[in-house]
Amino acid sequence: MSRIGRMPIAIPAGVEVKIDGSVVTVKGAKATLTREFHPNMTIAVEGNEILVTRPNDDKHNRALHGLTRSLIHNMVVGVTEGFKKELSVQGVGYRVAKQGKDLVMNLGYSHQVTMSEVEGITIDVPNPNTIIISGPDKQKVGQFAAEVREKRPPEPYKGKGIRYADEYVRRKEGKTGAKKK
Incomplete structure (x- = not known):
């Protein structure tokens, strides 16, 4: 049985x-989330709890069991507390700003990189080196944060770029400059 x-x-x-x-709708203070699950999973509300059960111990059903429970749990947490990802921008001249619903980033390119807010996602820029992405859907928040990070991922020599706030970037040593004879 799946733990x-x-x-x-x-x-x-x-x-x-x-x-x-097989369609579950969770409505809370922050949002309403709807998702369709695999028809093999039995989802039931008993009192103030949601229970997920599987029909048998097939490998496919065992895999779906824990996944379905986790996705429903994320929906409940999303409509009550929400999810957020914090990104840090590091590098000389690298900065971000919010203009209306757009995120405008200066990342060392010859042009500014602009990204618009996606429905269900809010972008906050408390200072020029921090981006906070939040929303009720964990998958959308994570995907949007990954797309922002993809615009300039941290490079291994100086560590310049966009990284998650809790991310550790392994740095390479670089050349020593000594000539071999």
Whole structure:
């Protein structure tokens, strides 16, 4: 039995869960999230808990069991607390700013890189070297943060670029300058 899959998901106060076959809708203070799951998984609300069960121990069903439970748990957390990713911009002359709903980045290119907010995602720039991406959908927040980081990933010699706030970039030593004879 899946250790993650068999754990019940607690429904906090103010969260409404509707199950229509294999479609789960979670409505909370921050947002409403809807997702369709595999029809093999049985999703039920009992009291103030959500339970996910599988029909048998096939390899495919075992894999789906924990995944389904984790995705539903992320939906519940997303509509109550939300998710956020913090990015740090490092490098001389590298800076970011928010203009309307656009994120404008100066990353050492001959032009500015502009990215627009995606629906369900909010971008905050508290200072010119920090980007905070937040929203109720964990997958959308992570995907958008990865797309922003992709514009200038940290390079291995000086560490310049966009990195996650908790990311450690391994630095290479570089050349010593000594000539061999």
